[in-house]
Amino acid sequence: MTATDPTMTALAHSWSALSVLHGRIESRVERALQAGHGLSAREYSLLDVLSRQHDGEGGHLQMRQVADSVVLSQSATTRLVTRMEDRGLLARYLCPTDRRGIYTDVTDDGRRLLEEARPTHNAALREALDQAAADPALAPLVQAIGQLPGDVRSV
Template identity: 35%
Template sequence: MGEAKWLSDDEMAAWQAFLTAGALLDRRIEEQLKSEADLSHLQYEVLVRLSAAEGGELRMSELAGSVVTTKSGLTYQITQLEKAGLVRRRSCAADVRGVYAVLTDAGRDRLRRAAPGHLGVVRAHLIDVLDGDQLRSLREGLGEVVRRLSGG
């Protein structure tokens, strides 16, 4: 393996800003969702993905990929959401190993009630802090990172 290419001062500053901003924003989102909707950030994202899916359901493996978590991590979250009556599981008729997560009416209602507060936090601490050029750069730069890490 070759010699490590150390980060320049600007590169290190960018890396540290990325880490700190991500952690602080995630903390704010977790606090808001827990206090206002009794949901974790990951649970909220699961409900968002299910609400956007045709019929309000997704295969668990597809859902795990879209919320970027492990299958076991997703299984735990789905179990918690199921206990709360926000989702249910459905077996796949064509594949006995396949399981779908299905959004319930209660889950759709919880999401509808949680969304305004969540959006308020995202706006106040990220979107409205940056100007149009900064948002475009963020979208393009992080979009490229996602594409490369996703193999696309």
């Protein structure tokens, strides 16, 4: 295989298109959440993931699972949780069955902010995807996103 191999060139172009789409979506969502709610896209993601926890079997996420869900390293996730805890949006507590385990939950203030921010997030996401769908290089990716299962985190 050479650097000018058409297969690799096509793959590189596809990867570039995916990167461009991600950047556009993240940028639009970030601006909308910051302007409307003083919340970053990562903070929104963290609130969203943690708000889906439940008290049943396997309902609370370990920090490693949270980090995977918000696509951050475990240490970056811990720093983000600390900042959001300082803002009163999250609270940590010891696992009742394993004193070594520490869980994080969304506070009432965090839930309120998440619910206020959700329409802003969804509208910015929809606008970014609609704009990308008009770009012939990105339209196939937008179409593929529309065909994904409702909750790809379970895949």
